[in-house]
Amino acid sequence: TEEDRALLDIEGFQDEQRTEVVLPVVAIVGRPNVGKSTLVNRILRRREAVVEDVPGVTRDRVAYEAEWSGRRFTIIDTGGWSIDATGIHLRVAEQAEIAVEMADVVLFVVDAKVGATDDDEAVVRMLRRAGKPVILCANKVDDDRFEADAMALWNLGLGEPFAISALHGRGSGDLLDKILELLPEESHVAAAGQEGGPRRVALLGRPNVGKSSLLNKLAGQERVVVDDLAGTTRDPVDELVELGGKPWRFVDTAGIRRRVHQTQGADFYASLRTQAALEKAEVAVVLIDAGTAITEQDIRIVQQVIDAGRALVIVYNKWDTMDEERRYYLEREIERELVQVPWAPRANISARTGRHTDKLLPALETALDSWDQRIPTARLNAFLGEVVAAHPHPVRGGKQPRILFGTQGGTRPPRFVLFASGFLEAGYRRFLERRLREEFGFEGSPIEVSVRVRE
Ligand code: GDP
Ligand code: GDP
Numbered sequence: 001t002e003e004d005r006a007l008l009d010i011e012g013f014q015d016e017q018r019t020e021v022v023l024p025v026v027a028i029v030g031r032p033n034v035g036k037s038t039l040v041n042r043i044l045r046r047r048e049a050v051v052e053d054v055p056g057v058t059r060d061r062v063a064y065e066a067e068w069s070g071r072r073f074t075i076i077d078t079g080g081w082s083i084d085a086t087g088i089h090l091r092v093a094e095q096a097e098i099a100v101e102m103a104d105v106v107l108f109v110v111d112a113k114v115g116a117t118d119d120d121e122a123v124v125r126m127l128r129r130a131g132k133p134v135i136l137c138a139n140k141v142d143d144d145r146f147e148a149d150a151m152a153l154w155n156l157g158l159g160e161p162f163a164i165s166a167l168h169g170r171g172s173g174d175l176l177d178k179i180l181e182l183l184p185e186e187s188h189v190a191a192a193g194q195e196g197g198p199r200r201v202a203l204l205g206r207p208n209v210g211k212s213s214l215l216n217k218l219a220g221q222e223r224v225v226v227d228d229l230a231g232t233t234r235d236p237v238d239e240l241v242e243l244g245g246k247p248w249r250f251v252d253t254a255g256i257r258r259r260v261h262q263t264q265g266a267d268f269y270a271s272l273r274t275q276a277a278l279e280k281a282e283v284a285v286v287l288i289d290a291g292t293a294i295t296e297q298d299i300r301i302v303q304q305v306i307d308a309g310r311a312l313v314i315v316y317n318k319w320d321t322m323d324e325e326r327r328y329y330l331e332r333e334i335e336r337e338l339v340q341v342p343w344a345p346r347a348n349i350s351a352r353t354g355r356h357t358d359k360l361l362p363a364l365e366t367a368l369d370s371w372d373q374r375i376p377t378a379r380l381n382a383f384l385g386e387v388v389a390a391h392p393h394p395v396r397g398g399k400q401p402r403i404l405f406g407t408q409g410g411t412r413p414p415r416f417v418l419f420a421s422g423f424l425e426a427g428y429r430r431f432l433e434r435r436l437r438e439e440f441g442f443e444g445s446p447i448e449v450s451v452r453v454r455e
Helices: 002-020 036-045 088-102 118-130 144-156 172-182 211-219 266-280 296-308 324-337 357-372 377-390 426-440
Strands: 025-029 063-068 071-077 105-111 134-139 199-204 224-226 238-243 246-250 283-289 311-317 346-348 403-410 415-420 448-453
Touching (some): 025 088, 036 071, 036 105, 036 134, 063 172, 071 266, 088 105, 105 172, 118 144, 134 144, 134 172, 199 266, 199 357, 211 246, 211 283, 211 311, 211 357, 283 296, 283 357, 296 311, 311 357, 346 357, 377 426, 426 448
Parallel strands (some): 025 071, 025 105, 105 134, 199 246, 199 283, 283 311, 311 346, 415 448
Antiparallel strands (some): 063 071, 224 238, 238 246, 403 415
């Protein structure tokens, strides 16, 4: 029967409880126009064949989840970012450096038709220092005539060039096989400090919101600097801070403490930094300056946390600067700009005076509990039965899609899969998501609801 078939799929799907491990990371780096984004699309397209849709995931991102031969990994794409014509020389290597920091395996893409340029050479030097596994992709080898161009890239000293055509798919299967060969099961970078170790927190926010002030306040004298585990950079990356008698690992604090002031591409670096920290973190604290209007960038950072599927706490800092009028406007701004995260715990603090910084710990704990939460299948289905009975999906074209079964496929964040007899409209899926939250809470965690349709 239909239901039996759905159950079979569910069994297959429950293997994905392995989503609880941190997926290994592949970073794609290279000069503009060598074909990085094309390659990312080539790799991702294979996955879109799966009948699965996650509502509301349509934004610019740098990280995507990919799959090949049944193994899943995260791809970091630096190609989607627009870069000014000025100063590219330095920035290609710098941009690559940040991506490489997060990576387990690096795909270095070179345009075989153009050959290696000075920029490419600069990236090669950086890659040598980083000491991560590198696959050299000689792209735009659309047919045999260009094989010789690819072979010329042996000169870069990175081993055998993989001749590929990202555009036409030539060689991409072999490339993916090679990636899997080099990729660890679980991210070494991200797995560091996991397994019962301290929980990992990222402090995020636009420049000058008070990240480093808050870190100093929380750390006090107790600060322990942890050397970068990957050993790729000289700067300390993580710091252990004791809160409520337990150590917490604040990740990627080098980017917070080092006051980098890039005049060009500052947003770009900020986004990559944020992404880098999110890759390693379980929960993000997004700081917002309560004293000034909420900005696009604040909203974008919050969205990045949701896209990365991390737990979220929002902290309104500089509360000492607030007056009645500003408070009024702030609440209106929150209603207007942050409607997508009514579920995030909130703390109004002053990193300067220490006001309410003790509220951070319970907020972190709540968010992480939600992130880890698992709803038993029987309870979930009892709930779905009630909701659907009271509010059935509207009839469309004479048909009424029914929900056959639901299961929680994974945690961190909670992911639900609903098996339905027909396509569920976006509005109805949002309704179900809202009801799931009303029933089970999930305060501080994004949740994902995907639908599998049995025709
Ligand atoms: P990025 O800036 O590195 O992300 O490069 P894009 O992916 O945007 O590609 C830059 C240009 O190169 C686009 O016009 C692509 O269509 C083209 N391109 C990418 N891969 C190939 C390829 O394998 N062969 C050919 N002929 N063109 C390609
Ligand atoms: P970061 O760039 O996010 O790390 O921000 P900083 O921690 O360096 O803070 C930027 C500026 O804001 C500094 O001048 C801080 O003293 C100030 N600042 C940070 N927290 C507060 C606060 O709670 N109240 C006030 N009035 N100023 C603050």
